[in-house]
Amino acid sequence: AQSVTQPDIHITVSEGASLELRCNYSYGATPYLFWYVQSPGQGLQLLLKYFSGDTLVQGIKGFEAEFKRSQSSFNLRKPSVHWSDAAEYFCAVGAQGGTYKYIFGTGTRLKVLA
Amino acid sequence: DSGVTQTPKHLITATGQRVTLRCSPRSGDLSVYWYQQSLDQGLQFLIQYYNGEERAKGNILERFSAQQFPDLHSELNLSSLELGDSALYFCASSVDGRSGYEQYFGPGTRLTVT
Numbered sequence: 632a633q634s635v636t637q638p639d640i641h642i643t644v645s646e647g648a649s650l651e652l653r654c655n656y657s658y659g660a661t662p663y664l665f666w667y668v669q670s671p672g673q674g675l676q677l678l679l680k681y682f683s684g685d686t687l688v689q690g691i692k693g694f695e696a697e698f699k700r701s702q703s704s705f706n707l708r709k710p711s712v713h714w715s716d717a718a719e720y721f722c723a724v725g726a727q728g729g730t731y732k733y734i735f736g737t738g739t740r741l742k743v744l745a
Numbered sequence: 746d747s748g749v750t751q752t753p754k755h756l757i758t759a760t761g762q763r764v765t766l767r768c769s770p771r772s773g774d775l776s777v778y779w780y781q782q783s784l785d786q787g788l789q790f791l792i793q794y795y796n797g798e799e800r801a802k803g804n805i806l807e808r809f810s811a812q813q814f815p816d817l818h819s820e821l822n823l824s825s826l827e828l829g830d831s832a833l834y835f836c837a838s839s840v841d842g843r844s845g846y847e848q849y850f851g852p853g854t855r856l857t858v859t
Contacts, residue, residue, distance in 0.1 A: 663845045667850075673852065673853075674747060674749070674835055674837075674850030674851050674853055675788075675848075675850040676850070677847045680847055682845060721788065725845055733778075733790070733801075734790070735787075735788045737787045738788065
């Protein structure tokens with residue numbers, strides 16, 4: 632069965648520090664992978680997505696993510712965090728093959744210290 | 746602004762009552778998704794429609810129902826409301842209902858059941 636795990640519920644980093652948010656998935660083949668961000672009081676916004684090809688994906692707001700098939704991971708990274716990055720981040724998995732199955736992880740809440 | 750609109754923004758009602766939440770998808774999007782977000786359950790997928798037809802069902806209670814109309818707007822009906830139904834309800838849309846397409850989220854409707 633398809634599933635996605637975000638092991639870290641909360642992460643705190645200092646402004647200017649690097650960031651890595653973890654996402655692990657379970658799926659029999661290569662899935663579609665997404666990262667979304669939810670700022671307080673807002674809906675979710677797509678940061679980036681992976682379908683195929685280059686395993687390092689660039690997104691908006693300076694974020695990138697790397698698909699590692701051997702580790703079933705799709706971790707989100709940012710080299711230098713800004714205070715405005717404080718938000719909740721969701722990893723999502725979509726099954727390939729024209730199906731309609733789409734699963735969100737439980738989210739990681741990021742706190743940024745000034 | 747994602748282009749997805751949801752009304753109302755806030756809704757306060759009493760237990761046992763019935764409410765209707767409305768969603769208008771982005772122009773050109775055929776698929777609509779409904780999600781419930783609460784502190785203890787996280788982001789839960791409820792139901793998906795594609796061009797007026799139900800496509801996928803998640804953790805939607807029998808007291809809840811939804812439909813998508815010919816103009817593609819959607820309504821989520823919640824009846825016999827309980828205190829535990831208090832949550833943020835998000836609508837999302839995508840151009841295609843299949844899982845390879847990113848979803849665009851509305852700002853949400855905050856439901857408070859007293």
